[in-house]
Amino acid sequence: MENNSSVLDSDTVKVDKYEPHKIANGKNEVTFFVASDDVDLADLQRYRIQAQTDYLIAINGTNKDYDCLKLADNVISCSPDEVQLVMQAFQLLHSGSGIIGMDWNEVKWAISSGRNIEFLHGMASGENCVALACEQLIPKLKNLSSNYPITNMMINMYADISFGCEQQDFIIKQIDKNLMVKDATTFYQLSFFDEFADWKSGERGCCVCMFLIYADKEDDIEPVII
Numbered sequence: 001m002e003n004n005s006s007v008l009d010s011d012t013v014k015v016d017k018y019e020p021h022k023i024a025n026g027k028n029e030v031t032f033f034v035a036s037d038d039v040d041l042a043d044l045q046r047y048r049i050q051a052q053t054d055y056l057i058a059i060n061g062t063n064k065d066y067d068c069l070k071l072a073d074n075v076i077s078c079s080p081d082e083v084q085l086v087m088q089a090f091q092l093l094h095s096g097s098g099i100i101g102m103d104w105n106e107v108k109w110a111i112s113s114g115r116n117i118e119f120l121h122g123m124a125s126g127e128n129c130v131a132l133a134c135e136q137l138i139p140k141l142k143n144l145s146s147n148y149p150i151t152n153m154m155i156n157m158y159a160d161i162s163f164g165c166e167q168q169d170f171i172i173k174q175i176d177k178n179l180m181v182k183d184a185t186t187f188y189q190l191s192f193f194d195e196f197a198d199w200k201s202g203e204r205g206c207c208v209c210m211f212l213i214y215a216d217k218e219d220d221i222e223p224v225i226i
Helices: 041-050 067-071 080-091 104-111 129-141 165-178
Strands: 015-017 030-034 055-060 074-077 116-125 150-159 185-192 205-214
Touching: 015 080, 030 041, 030 080, 041 067, 055 067, 055 080, 055 104, 080 116, 080 205, 104 150, 104 185, 104 205, 116 129, 129 165, 129 205, 150 165, 165 185, 165 205
Parallel strands: 015 030, 030 055, 055 074, 074 116, 150 185
Antiparallel strands: 116 205, 150 205
C-alpha cells in the first residue's frame, strides 16, 4: 500500500501534502503536513492561503507539542511508520469502491466535531488475515492515549475482492466488543484493492484503518443520530 507520491488526487476532492516553498496548483480541500520543529510557520500559512485549503491537517508521529500544530485545524496522532498510510487512508475514505462508502460531506462533518484525531490500524495477510488484522488492532483499542470522549469514528477497511459481508461483520463486531463508545457516530468505508490479492506471494490481505475523533472538552459531546 505504500505510495511515495506527495500528492494524493481524487476525482472530486483534492488532498495534497505541503512541502517547503511549494506552489499551490489549484484549490485543496485538505492539505496535510508532517509536524516537526523544521516547519516554517510563515511558509505553511502562505501555502494554506494560496491553496485555499478548507482543512489544514497536521500528522504528528512523535506525540511532541510543536509550534506548527497551532496552525492546524486537525491533528492526527500516529506512529512514525504510519504517516503515509494516514494520508492514503484518509484520502480513500470517500472514494473507495465496495459495499459501503462515505461521501465528502460526511468526512467533513466527522472531523469538524473535534480537533484531535487518533489513527490506529491492523494489517495482516494469509488465510486468516481478517482475524489477524483484528488481533493487531484490539490491543491498541484498549490502550487509547486520550481521556476525552470520542465523538465520531471513521473506519476504512482495505481488502481484495474475496472480502465479503461475513468478514466485514466480524471486524465490526470486534471493534464494538473492544471499544466501548457512547453517543458517537461511526462511518465505515470498504475499499477493494487488487494489490492485496498478490500481497506476499498471492496470499489474501486485509487492513483496518481507524480515525478516532475526540471531543475538545470532557463535556463536549451530545447524542447524535444519523
